[in-house]
Every structure is written in structure tokens, then in C-alpha cells.
Amino acid sequence: MRGTRRLPATVEPPPPAGRLREAAPCVAVVGAHILDVLGRPVTEIPPGQRSARLDEIRATAAGTAAGTAVDLARLGLRVRSFGAVGTDLLGDIVVQAMTANGVDARGVVRKSGAQTSATILPIRPDGSRPALHVPGATRLLQLADIDLDAVAGCDALLLGGPDALTGLSAADLATVVTAAKRAGALVAVDVLHPGSPRSLERLAGALALADWFCPNDDQLLELTGRAGQAGLTEAVADVLALGTGGVAVTLGPDGCLVTDQSRRSRPVPALKVPVVDTTGCGDGFNAGFLTGLLAGCEPADAASLGVACGALVATGLGSDAGIESLDQVLEFLRGQQAEVAERIGVLVAALARGAGASVEERWVKEHSA
Numbered sequence: 175m176r177g178t179r180r181l182p183a184t185v186e187p188p189p190p191a192g193r194l195r196e197a198a199p200c201v202a203v204v205g206a207h208i209l210d211v212l213g214r215p216v217t218e219i220p221p222g223q224r225s226a227r228l229d230e231i232r233a234t235a236a237g238t239a240a241g242t243a244v245d246l247a248r249l250g251l252r253v254r255s256f257g258a259v260g261t262d263l264l265g266d267i268v269v270q271a272m273t274a275n276g277v278d279a280r281g282v283v284r285k286s287g288a289q290t291s292a293t294i295l296p297i298r299p300d301g302s303r304p305a306l307h308v309p310g311a312t313r314l315l316q317l318a319d320i321d322l323d324a325v326a327g328c329d330a331l332l333l334g335g336p337d338a339l340t341g342l343s344a345a346d347l348a349t350v351v352t353a354a355k356r357a358g359a360l361v362a363v364d365v366l367h368p369g370s371p372r373s374l375e376r377l378a379g380a381l382a383l384a385d386w387f388c389p390n391d392d393q394l395l396e397l398t399g400r401a402g403q404a405g406l407t408e409a410v411a412d413v414l415a416l417g418t419g420g421v422a423v424t425l426g427p428d429g430c431l432v433t434d435q436s437r438r439s440r441p442v443p444a445l446k447v448p449v450v451d452t453t454g455c456g457d458g459f460n461a462g463f464l465t466g467l468l469a470g471c472e473p474a475d476a477a478s479l480g481v482a483c484g485a486l487v488a489t490g491l492g493s494d495a496g497i498e499s500l501d502q503v504l505e506f507l508r509g510q511q512a513e514v515a516e517r518i519g520v521l522v523a524a525l526a527r528g529a530g531a532s533v534e535e536r537w538v539k540e541h542s543a
Contacts, residue, residue, distance in 0.1 A: 199468045199525075200252040202328040202359075204320060204350055205239030206312045206335030206366050207257035207282060208291040209264045212303075212492050214451060216296035234454075234492040235271035237291065237312070238334030238366045241454045241493035245461035245483060247276035249500045251468070254324060256281035258315040258341075264290035265311070275494070283319045285311040291338075301449040301488065312338050317346040325350065326357035330464055333380060334457075335366035337373050348379035355383055360467055362386040363418075364460055368396035374412075382417035386467075388460055390424045411437065422477050424459050424484065426452075432477045440474040445485040445510050454493020458483035462503065469521040478514045482507040 213231040220226045235244055243255045255277050259265030261284045268290060272279045291310035297303045312335070325331060331354035336347050354361050361384045363377070374381075374397040381387055389397065391406055398409040410421045410433045420434040429444035462483030466476025482503050486496030497503060500522060508515035 198250055198252045199329040200254065200327070201243075201246050201330045201332060201464060201468075202254050202256065202325040202354065203239045203243040203246070203332045203334055204256040204325065205333055206237035206291065206338045207235070207240040207255070207259050207268055208237035208293055208310075208312065209268050210234045210236035210293050210295055210453065210492060212295040212297055212451065212453060214297035214491055215299040216303075217299065219296070230491050232492045233267055233271075234494045235268045235275075236293070236454060236457070236493045238338075238364050238457060238460075239332065240268060240272060241457035242332055242334055242364075242460045243272060243277045244275045244494045245454075245458050245487070245497050246464065247272075248494075248497045249461055249465050249483075249503065251465060252278070254278045254281055254328060256315075256320050256325070258283050258285050258288075258311045258319065260284065260288045260290040260311045261286045262289050264292055271494075281321055281324060283315070285314045288314055295453055297451045297453070297491065301452045303451070303453065309338065313340045315339050316341045317349060320350060322350065322353040326353045326359070328354070328357075328359060330354075330360040330362070330468055332460060332464060333361070333363045333384070334460070336363065336377055336380060337369050338366045344376045344379050347377065348383060351380045351383045360385050360464070362388055362460065362464060364388045364456065365393050365397070368393050370396060371399045373397055378416050381413060385419040386422055386463075387413050387418050387420075388422045388424070388456075388463065390426070390456055394421075394423050406431075407439075410439070420473060422459075422463060422473070422480070424456055424481075430459070430477045430481050432473050434473065440477075442474055442477040442481055443511075445482055445507070447485045447489050449488045451491045451495065452488055453491075454495070455484040455487050457493050458485075458487035458497060461497070465500065466518060469518065469525050471518055471521055475514055475517055478507065478511060479503065479518055 213228045243253045246253045288311040291312040294306040295303045363384045394409045398412045400409040430442040433439040459480035463480035466479040489496045
């Protein structure tokens with residue numbers, strides 16, 4: 175029988191850097207924690223025992239939960255992460271990478287007898303890549319491993335990769351979302367794999383309670399069994415019919431499409447960047463989108479911040495590349511969408527001046543006991 179142990183309570187993350195540091199909303203991230211090992215550029219796998227020289231190899235904390243957690247922390251938010259890794263060196267690296275970026279990883283449990291979920295990613299010169307993946311400990315996360323009171327003490331929840339959390343039932347996933355919603359938190363859901371309509375059935379209870387679903391277009395089409403551009407509109411409608419508050423579907427080089435419960439859709443354009451690696455662009459989008467929503471942005475503007483974060487991630491190797499701070503992201507966005515960046519900047523500045531003080535005070539009160 176595999177055992178479970180939590181990180182020691184003495185492991186304290188460094189404070190997040192950036193404009194929101196003093197009055198930052200808190201985001202709970204629950205889901206897939208994966209170690210990515212990436213190398214570039216890879217044009218072919220050498221035959222036999224031959225080797226090839228690369229320009230760069232990196233290891234990063236990745237997955238729909240861990241990757242987004244790191245990006246959120248870099249944007250200056252307080253982040254609590256919940257997931258499962260093994261008791262191996264790979265798990266040590268994932269936890270250390272998160273903690274070094276300011277993520278509170280005390281909610282990450284260690285599963286003995288299982289290796290940490292991991293992926294090898296040979297990055298092609300155009301930024302695309304195949305993936306060689308071991309599902310690992312992510313599948314072993316159970317409801318009893320998640321501190322629901324801690325989740326409820328946050329201002330937002332990202333349920334990241336619930337399709338990969340096979341140790342949680344459909345009812346368990348809904349329980350996690352319910353804990354956050356009852357406390358008044360914003361809830362977003364994203365998936366790790368393309369999936370199938372059967373996967374969507376398992377996620378339906380959680381999605382019915384969520385404010386936003388944030389898949390990419392391929393994932394959304396596969397989950398709903400739809401096809402083509404017309405199918406994308408139908409796929410969005412399928413999710414909204416479950417009760418989800420809105421769908422922000424990322425479209426790769428075409429930006430994002432944001433649709434609310436009234437079926438009103440807003441296209442959000444992509445931003446031009448030199449592409450190095452597309453790994454983790456969706457995680458970057460989620461981090462920017464949640465940051466914008468928590469700052470009070472309209473969904474389309476929040477999605478623009480998400481698109482900017484995703485674009486910056488594509489400029490380097492790995493899911494933690496490109497994003498340095500919220501100020502840096504806004505400056506990048508200002509260069510291509512000045513009016514949008516200005517609107518977001520005004521709201522972020524208001525939050526930093528103290529509009530978020532009640533958030534901080536509430537968190538201190540709830541966790542000082």
C-alpha cells in the first residue's frame with residue numbers, strides 16, 4: 175500500500191515578488207504536478223547509440239496546476255498548491271522549483287512507491303514538440319489529501335487537470351469546487367489532456383459549479399465530440415449548458431475566444447512574439463486570466479492579460495519561461511494593445527494601493543489561529 179506524507183510545516187515559501195505583493199489575492203491551485211525535462215532544438219532522434227548536441231536543456235515544475243502556480247506567483251499573487259508527487263528526486267525538484275518561486279507547496283503530498291509524474295519534451299526548431307509522459311503520482315491524489323479549509327480560505331481556485339486526477343471521483347471534484355464556491359471564491363477549471371465526451375461527463379459536476387472553463391480548442395472539441403470552426407461554437411454552448419459561467423478557449427496563434435453565460439462571444443487577438451517553445455502557454459494564459467479577473471477586469475481584458483502571459487511563455491524554454499512580473503507583462507501588452515494595458519493597469523494599481531487590503535486582512539484572520 176502506498177503511503178502519503180505532507181511536506182513539513184516548517185517549509186515556508188519566500189514572499190511573491192511584484193506589484194501585488196502586499197495586498198495580493200490568494201489562489202488555490204489543485205491538480206497535476208509534473209516535472210518537465212525539455213531540450214532544444216531537436217530535429218531528429220539520433221539512431222542507435224549516437225548522440226546529438228543541443229543548445230539548452232531545462233527541468234521545470236509543470237502541469238496544469240504546478241505550472242500555473244509558478245506563473246501566478248511571478249505575477250505577484252499568493253499561491254497555495256495542492257497535488258501529489260512521489261518521494262523521489264523528481265518530486266524534490268518539483269517542490270523546490272515551486273517554493274523558490276514563492277508558491278506555498280505545503281499542500282503537495284508525497285506518495286511512497288510511486289514516481290513523480292514526468293514528461294520528456296524534445297522541442298523542435300518551430301517550438302512544437304512530442305511528449306513522452308509517465309502519469310505517475312498525479313493519479314494518486316485523493317480527497318483526503320486536500321485541505322478543503324485551506325482551499326476555502328483563498329480568493330480563487332484553479333482546478334488544473336482534473337481529467338488526470340483519477341484518484342478523485344466526479345463527486346470528489348465537485349466537493350473541492352463546492353468548498354471554494356461556498357466561501358465566495360472565483361473558480362476556474364482547465365484540463366491536461368484532449369479527453370473525450372466520457373471525460374466531460376466525469377467533469378460535468380465540477381464544471382456546473384465553475385465560473386470559467388479554460389481549455390484549448392483541440393481539447394474542447396475532443397471533450398464535446400464536435401469538429402471544425404462551427405463545432406467550436408457548438409462545443410462552447412455544450413459546456414455553458416452544463417451551468418458553467420463562461421468559457422475562455424485558447425486558439426494558439428489566433429488568440430482566445432471568451433464567451434459568457436449569455437452566449438456573447440468576444441475574440442481576443444494573439445500577440446506577436448518569436449516562438450521558442452509552446453510548452454506551458456496555456457498555464458501562462460490561466461495565470462494571467464485569473465489575475466485579471468481578481469483585479470476586477472472585464473473577461474475580455476482579463477483574457478488579453480492571459481494571452482500576453484501565454485505569449486511570453488512561448489519566448490523561452492519551459493512552462494516557467496518569459497514571465498518575470500506583472501509590471502513586465504503589462505509593459506509587453508502595452509506595446510501591442512496600449513488601451514487594454516492601460517485599463518488593466520489602472521485596476522491593478524488600485525488593488526496594489528490597498529483595494530485588496532480586506533482580502534489580506536481576511537486571510538490573516540482566518541489563518542492566524
